[in-house]
Amino acid sequence: MTKIISVNDLSYQYPDADRPTLNHISFEVNAGEWVAIVGHNGSGKSTLVRALDGLIDFKSGTVTVAGTKLSPESVWLVREHIGMVFQNPDNQFVGATVADDVAFGLENAGVPRPEMQQRVQDALEAVDMWQFAEREPSRLSGGQKQRVALAGIIAMNPSIIVLDEATSMLDPHGRQTVLSVLQHLRRSNQAPTILSITHDLSEAAQAQRLLVMDNGQLISEGTPRAIFSDEQLLESTGLDLPFSTKLSQQLAKQGLIAPKHYLTDDELEDWLWQLHLTM
Known part of the structure; x- marks a missing residue:
């Protein structure tokens, strides 16, 4: 299978920290695979995905995305492959309406208007938000906002979608709606690679493979069935059953x-x- 992400011996320590947040991390992700990264707060999950997108300036180790080694010179090329959905969707809204917000990235990329309009509609229909296209984002519920944020990423058609605790602030219905959209995307002809950071193991169970982090280290990886059967591992890392x-x-x-x-x-x-x- 084609490797779309390769991380080799990645380490990073924040300037004011007394220990590394990432400590010699190595793993690979196949194209089209759904991988969930789990671990307690402070284990290094969010720092890891920020490293993949060039949002932190790590000095030790390498990150390769879609065949391009991440560097200050290549960071924008790497970012063309990655769409990030964060915990708080309000931080991502820039448009006056839902449709404007979804179109923002396409406009910056110079997509012709007729194509842009179609991609905006397709993306909003994919997350069941087309009927809210002219609504102000601030007037949406939390679950609706997160679906719009996801639509903005879908419209850009990245090969990798990263969700950084993107469902943690949603109620069960909103969380399941977002996860259903991801499952639908995975059944499409151009299924994206998905990296999801979550502390909800019921959510992580929908992934094909889990990476378990603890104190900045990758301590285990495997299928949800293998990881969740190891109660000692879950207990030692502070993860709920x-x-x-x-x-x-x-x-x-x-x-x-x-x-x-x-x-x-x-x-x-x-x-x-x-x-x-x-x-």
């Missing part, structure tokens, strides 16, 4: 023993339904 694991533990106290391997929410629901049919 996914909802399905917690429910399985409560069911066990009632004498209903689920399979020992990790079950996603859907798999646990299927298992409970089959169990119900045999009772």
